[in-house]
Amino acid sequence: MPKRPDPRWTAPEGVEVPRLHLYNSFTRRKEVFVPQSRVVTWYSCGPTVYDDSHMGHARSYVSFDILRRVLQDYFGFPIHYVMNITDIDDKIIKRARTRHLIQQYRKSQKQWDQVYEDLTRALEHHTQAIAATTDPDKRKMMLAEVEKVKNAADALKAATKDEAVKKQEELLKCAEGVLGEWLDQQKGKEVTDNSIFSELPRHYEDEFNKDMEALNVMEADVVTRVSEYVPQIVDYVAKIIENGYAYEANNSVYFDVAKFDAEPNHYYAKLVPEAYGNQAALEEGEGALSAASAQEKRSPNDFALWKASKPGEPAWPSPWGPGRPGWHIECSAMASKIFGESIDIHTGGVDLKFPHHDNELAQAEAYFNNDYWVRYFLHTGHLHIDGCKMSKSLKNFITIKQALAENSPALLRISFLLHSWKDTLDYSSNTMEGSRQYYKMITEFSLNVQDLVRRAGLSSTQWAGPEVALQEAFNTARLDVHKALCDNIDTRTALDTIRDLLTEANKYMNSHPQVNSQLLVNINSYIWKLMKMFGVPQGDKSSSGSQEKVVAVAEVVGNIREQLRQWSRDKELEVGEMRGRLLGLCDSIRDELLPPLGIRLEDREAGAPSIKVVDPGELMAEICAKKEQEEIRRQEKARKKAEQEAKQQQQKQEKAVLPTDPKEMFRTSEYSQWDANGLPTHDAEGKEITKSQTKKLTKLMEAQRKKFEKWQQQQNS
Structure with missing residues (x-):
């Protein structure tokens, strides 16, 4: 019995079937994506929640969302997606502390003389900080802040009694940054309530989630908060110490980079080996509140796994004393807790490559004693604003909320899709x-x-x-x-x-x-x-076909019907006037009544018009843009018309002015005798005109003759 052909499709011989390749930051080339098991494990570095999310966040998380959707919905990979929330961090601690101190200061209701004195001291402290900073962008921003406070103070001094309360509030509002820094220096160590450090990140986590929802970013399958994994992080650090890759110093714990690098199956800075020893990047990764820890390290390349908490900082118990996790250890511990000794995909912004992700890798590989904790590292590119790095000092810092106020989620996502x-x-x-x-x-x-x-x-x-x-x-x-x-x-x-x-x-x-x-x-x-x-949102689906929209359209039809009935009863209306009103009503229906409902009518040469149901906001914006262009064209047409009329008027005036006949131009008291053509032969005293004078006068007469003849031609044309 003949063998039946396999009904499943197979590629013809010699035809290569495309396979999914991903750019792996480890190898810096595209590699075939082969997950370790049936379900793809994916860990994404989440936000540090201490302020409103900005377009740099959108760049990363919308891009991750696109990658995730394509792998899951196009290529059919089941994905287990985990993202962390960093809610313990030097930036969060500093911001929460200064906000708390500002709130306390406002409640104290000090006299304004005292407030002025405090602001003066705060500005002096701020000026010293400006002198100490080496970042030109930061210095520019700090100087602008000082100028803003001084302007607000001047405005208060010049204010009337009725304006004083409002100006006082404006001064305090714009001085919060400067005053908060000074208060933190004076009283920061007195802030001990841990709840103060949890309220701020929880608020901005909620705001971040709202921004992601507005951008149509899918929720993670698991969200891990650092504050909820501190016991697991403590155990993780203890295991790294036990494996010989970390040491305790003055109640803090540091990763021993040299010891790790000496092992044959380990090496530090896998992602960015050229950044090995970059002290500026390492110090930034340690955090602004941890600068003093350099004296405790065995090597400048070592980094903190556990930080002993100083007065004014939140603290959790540990074998090494009260403290808090380092920034890098949180992702290693939480991702390991969820996924174990190896992850298929780890994503983050390109700015996290070193030291954050390189430190993550070292920690996890030191914990598991392996060299394959992450298989594919995917990093999204930077986001620039009009060609420049986004920076508050450059005044090009754009939050997601600001971007969404100007552009729809669909437009923002398409802008990302149109770029690698x-x-x-x-x-x-x-x-x-x-x-x-x-x-x-x-x-x-x-x-x-x-x-x-x-x-x-x-x-x-x-x-x-x-x-x-x-x-x-x-x-x-x-x-x-x-x-x-x-x-x-x-x-x-x-x-x-x-x-x-x-x-x-x-x-x-x-x-x-x-x-x-x-x-x-x-x-x-x-x-x-x-x-x-x-993940591109497809217009306004909430109201399309809804009862509210049907009622709105019916209301438009009802109003038009009533208007037509009233006109039909008006016996004084002439046929021409009725025709004009009907044409005007037709235009009004198309241009004014239906667009707010998201209905666009497009007239066709023959037959009924095209009817298109679109997003009302987009349609109204389109109409406004069209009107603006029409107004620009109208103004340009009016300008050209005015110029043309002015030119014509000038020409008329030039024609109206009778130029002097060359034969008469020298018949003045300056001369006493002339020849037949009107050229002077003797001056007023009767002296004969010299040859050089005659030559000069002849040239002048010739020039005037040409003007006179030209004028005569214009009059005859």
Whole structure:
């Protein structure tokens, strides 16, 4: 009996099937992604929650979300995704402490003479800090803060009695940073209540979650807070000491880099070996409150696993005394607790490579005594603002909330999709305009297809040369998108491929009276399936088709109907006037009444108008932009018209002015005799004009003659 062929598809001989490759920061090249087991384990470094999330956070977490969605929803990998929240950190401690002290200071209700004296001392302290800082951006920001406080103080001095209370509040508000630093120096050590250090991070964690929800970022499967893993971190540090890779010093614990590096199966700074010994980066990683610890270390390259808490800092019990975890140990301990001795994917921003991620690796490998704690390290690129590094001192610091106030979540996500996740992304007006144009392109295509089906119905009977060509373009696009996503999840190339496909689809739709609408629907469905997979929000779905929208449209129809009834009863209306009113009403329906409801009418040369249901906010913004452009064109037209009228008026004035006849130009008291052409021969005293004078006067007369003849020609034209 003959063997039946295998029904499963296999690639023809010699045809290579694309496989998913990811850029691994370990090897600095793209590698085939092969998870260790059926479920992909993924740990992502989360935020340090002490302030509002900014666009740098969006760059990382939206990019991670895109990668996660593609691996999970396109390639079909089951993923277990864990993210941490850093709620114990030097920045958090300092910010929470200064805020608490400011609140206490405000409650103390000091006399304003005392407040002025305190502010003077605070500014002196701030000035000393400015002199000590080596960061030019930080110095610039601190100087600006001083200037702001001084201006507010001057405004208060010049204020009237009625304005005084308001100006006092403004002064205290803008002086909080300067005053808080001074108060922290004076009374920071007295802050001992641990709850003070937990309220601030919890507030900003909630704000971070709101920002992520607004950006359509999927929630992690597990969120780990450092404050809730302190006992596990203590055990983790103890095991590293037991394995011989850490030591206790003055109630703190430090990682012994030299000991770790001496082992044959270990080496430090795997990700960025060229940064080994970079003291500036290491000190920044240790935190601003830990500078004094350098004297306790065996080597400047060693870093803190456990920090002995000083007065004014939160503390947890440990075998080495009251203290708190170091920044780097938290991720090693928490990720190990969830996933064990090895993780498939670890993600973070490129700025975390060294020392944070290199220290994480060293700690975990010292704990497990292995060299494979992370298999694939993926780092997102930097985010710049208009070509510059984002910085408060440069006044280009943009929070996620500010960005969302100017752009929709869909536009922000598309701007990330149009760039490689591992390269620097420049957030600028040009970037967002490119995103806006791309989103408009795919949404307009979708609306046109929907309108086509509404008017002509769904048809699949048309199949000739144009349909064959478009189907082939569709097939090629799907293969090219797959290749792009296999190539390090190259969303930029994928979106470029979609753009080319839509160019062909639009040509087909606009060039043929009869089309295969099913083919266009298939293309549209494929595109929006991709967009959904990428996490692009698809307009305002909450109100589409809802009862409220139906009622709103019905109200518009009812008002128009009543207006028409009133006009029909007005017997004094002339036919011409009625026609004008009806045309005006038609325009009003299209331009004013329906757009706020998200309904766009587009007039067509023949037949009913195209009807497109879109996001009301986007449509109103589009109309406003159109009106602004029309106003600009109107003003430009008026300017050119005014210039033309002024030019014409000037020409009229020039024509109206009768120039002097050259024969008469020298008949003045300066001369006493002239020849037949009016050229002087004798001066006023009767002396004969010299040859040089005659030559000069002749040139003047000749020039005047040309002007006179030109004027005569203008009058005759």
